[in-house]
Amino acid sequence: MSAVEISSLGKVFNAGSANQVDALVDIDLSIAPGEFVSLIGPSGCGKSTLLRLIANLLEPTSGSVTVNGKSAKQARLDQDYGMAFQQSGLFEWRTVAKNIELPLELKGWEKAKRRARALEMLELVKLADFAEHYPWQLSGGMQQRVAIARALAVHPQLLLMDEPFGALDEMTREHMQSELLSICRRTGSSVVFVTHSIPEAVYLSNRVVVMSPRPGRITKIVDVGIEGERTDATRDNAAFFAGITAVREALRGVEMSDHVRGIEDR
Amino acid sequence: MKSRSLLRNVLPPAVFGIGFIALWELVVKGFDLKPYFLAPPSKIWQKFIQNFDLIWGATKVSGTNALIGLLVGAVFGILMSLVLSRYRTLSDLVTPLAIALNAIPIFVLVAVLNNMFAITSEVPRRIMVTLVVYFIVLVNVAKGLTQVSPTHVELMKSYAASEVSILRKVRVPNAVPYLFTALKIAAPASVITAFVSEYFGGSQNGLGSRIASNIANSKNAVAWAYVLGACLLGLAFYVISSLLEGVATPGGGSKRAETGPGARRGN
């Protein structure tokens, strides 16, 4: 059973009115358990919309999404996935540990069990000493690690991430990428990862889904051929550069369609 | 599109307003409430028309007091904030006082002012309005003059500009939206202060004293008619200050109000 199964999915905003937008047309995508898939493309290509359809934060206009063999809605109700956003979205009035407990609280877990899980997650993201700090006392990178810990708190099989490292500086960003991969190796989660950065997509992913706007659609799926475990040395690897070139080539085709903003070539 | 947004934005408040007045009318009629307790809107309107000349006269008295206090207070407030922006120590002295005054029902000073001037004159009331307006304008405009973008000041300094030209080119333009925010708060506050001042005795000629005396004589509906006049006066002051803002700063929205306790100080 695949982690995510998307077939002939379509989404139209403002249907029937003058400013109708075909956000997504005819999307087919299947993500295997444990697989890391990135969505990349210029602004308006619908990658964030696609992520929100998988999360059931939006309802599709046509087609279907299944997560772990269930409808997307059922998967949301069962909290089968965890989600992280570009803005860490931590609640500033809660301590770090309390932030991680939030999804467990909503599921009705009892206090001691919640606390134990939160500490386990903080251990995982190497922030065990900061349980009682408030988010605004942490750096941006640390906040993002807390947000990831929160997304992982329910031990989901699937992680949905919307440009989680977009607001970080380049050095913190590379460090966080390695951290994320090592977390995923330990938890075995599948990841759907939205990004603007070609190197980030290639470094992290098994497959990179290249999308284009008007209407939003998948133009190419690039298989990244990096063998073995990815480390910082991977960034000097020939397969890494080959992957970057392949994705860039695929995006060039997109650029012809006059909408190029939002791609970071770094 | 246009008619749809009109429907969405105008219809609900219109329905709510008409419904509220209808309910009021029905409750008064249905429960047969005593007229000295609550008058029905129809009767209030009737009294408003009947007594229009009297109400208009009282409105002119309170309105004149409010207007004079508003103008004088605004002028003094602006001048003082310019002085404060220049002398840091003075500003440190005045600001805590202004903040403390925010929390105080400052209008009770009318009781003192009435003794300091002839109680039958309008001067104590006008001075009271002036004081209230003065502090609202002072606090907001001083904020506009000091809270300028550091980048702009650095830029001016890189041009070797004098303090006076920084004031003229950076601080004053920055303070203009704050001034209009202050005026929009001060305009209704001046009306309110003007007729609350009348509760402290003196000539029985303004809206406040009329409302009080009509209630004392159990003429509830007439008192409500004066209240209606007072509301219209307050609204007129607010609308005029908003229009002024629109003329003076086209396109520029007003800064967020001073949300401290002083925003409706002294009313």
Added chain:
Amino acid sequence: MSNAPSTRNHQVMLRRVRRMVLFVVSIVLVAAVWEIYKAVGPEAGGKIFGWKLLPRANDNAMPHVWEMLSRYTRPELRGSDRRIWSVVLAGAWFSFRLALVGFALGTTLGLGLAVLMSRFKIAERGILPYLVVSQTVPLIALAPLVVSWGGKLHVFGWEWPRWLSAAVLGGFLAFFPVAVGTLRGLQSAASASVELMDSYAASWTQTLFKLRFPAAVPFIVPSLKLAASSSVIGVVVAEISTGLKGGIGRLIIEYAREATSDPAKVFTAVFGAALLGLAMSGFVTIADLYMMRNRPKEATA
């Protein structure tokens, strides 16, 4: 980042002390200006450009500052054994309790209405315009009307007391800023946070209590300050406009009438009203500090 909290606290303390000192200095300066004018000003008032704008500097209109202060230690009336400071304090305490009741009433209603408006868009569209307009019209004009209910209105056999009218009026004025401020706060929750709660399949109530209310606190805090001073104003105006006995407003009116024989007396009550306002804002400031205790410091500015 938190290795030097003690020096920062130290600086904050220093700033506070400096502010307090300057506050006292400014009050002393006001008193000095009063005395100087009294020394040089015209006894019977004077004209500027033909307008009678200069106040009378005689002892009846402008008693000495030390007269005002020493008046506190003397009896309220000749032959009475109650010193005036205890009378003024009792009056201020009476009004303070009314203002507290009004504040509680107004805040509860304001919070409730804000929740209603954030839940139902149609309620917001219908009610909000009136809330905005109500800020510009002199609602205080209703004071004598509401107070006139006292003793006349019976609710299920229970007689409406006059003091409750004054408290209701305070609540009436306190209600609007809280409703508007809370609504803005409830709507201020970041859209990413709302999406997060949706992704947890959280119910509307869960989102309200875990996200929207905490996110609204920085907006509610300033509105509570406004509500506190508004409730004081409502109560004092109600007392003054109707002569309600027991509170500081009535004392001011009564003492002002005795100005010719006992000019310093009215000032004791005026300062009592100032104390009342400061006490109320102090009460709210403590509540604010508690609610904002774990927030980033910028948000409290």
